[in-house]
Amino acid sequence: MNQSGYKCNLYLSPHLQSFSERFVYNDKEISEEVLINLLEEIEKTLGDGAATLFEILTCAYIKYCEKFKDNITLIEAGLFHQFDSTNVFKQNLASIMGSVGLDHLQWIKNKTIEGIIHEKTVKLLNSNIFVNKQDNKEINSKIEKALENNQSNKYFFGKDFNILKAENSFIQ
Known part of the structure; x- marks a missing residue:
């Protein structure tokens, strides 16, 4: 930037x-x-x-x-953004959602990929949501389902945008 x-x-x-x-x-x-x-x-x-x-x-x-x-x-904002102090803002330009993995299973009640997706998406603000590259299409589908009631513009890596490294910058 x-x-x-x-x-x-x-x-x-x-x-x-x-x-x-x-x-x-x-x-x-x-x-x-x-x-x-x-x-x-x-x-x-x-x-x-x-x-x-x-x-x-x-x-x-x-x-x-x-x-x-x-x-x-x-x-x-970490996995439990809905509970931490970074959750004080009422509006933003965008939320960027990183890849979903199994590394947080021990910390959540619903010890499934759906549980992790819920924690990552439950408090995203209504603005623009960019979803980073995921391990597989099934995870992307589950994220799309979790976000279906969120009024944000949603952009999924590989579907709505790509990032290519140029000599001195990144190109969408």
Whole structure:
């Protein structure tokens, strides 16, 4: 997106070495010093209120985004997006759904591919949904069925779009 002239903010989880890896603004990680100050500000706001580490980090990320209001903000939402703090937005430009695999079966009640698809699709906002390449057509069919009541424009890899690498960019 940066190569196309867009300025972006990016929120990722987890980090590998430092919490600051999760916070990217204008293609640069936030400095440790700025992040510490931001977390102290969030801590003061929370007072004695209970919050998880992920909730605190998400609040800090969103707070710092205020300095970059014209940027496109990309937020990674995990499998249980409906229950986590990244689920605070009421509208978006698009949701991008990654590939569905069996790696989360141990965490869900309905230990099936349908259970994983439900968790990944249940809280997607009505906007544009891009579904990444899946392992097989059956999974795509199940995703289409899960999204049939969602009013979004839906785009499936290989059917509605493809991505080809060009010399300095990607072409749809």
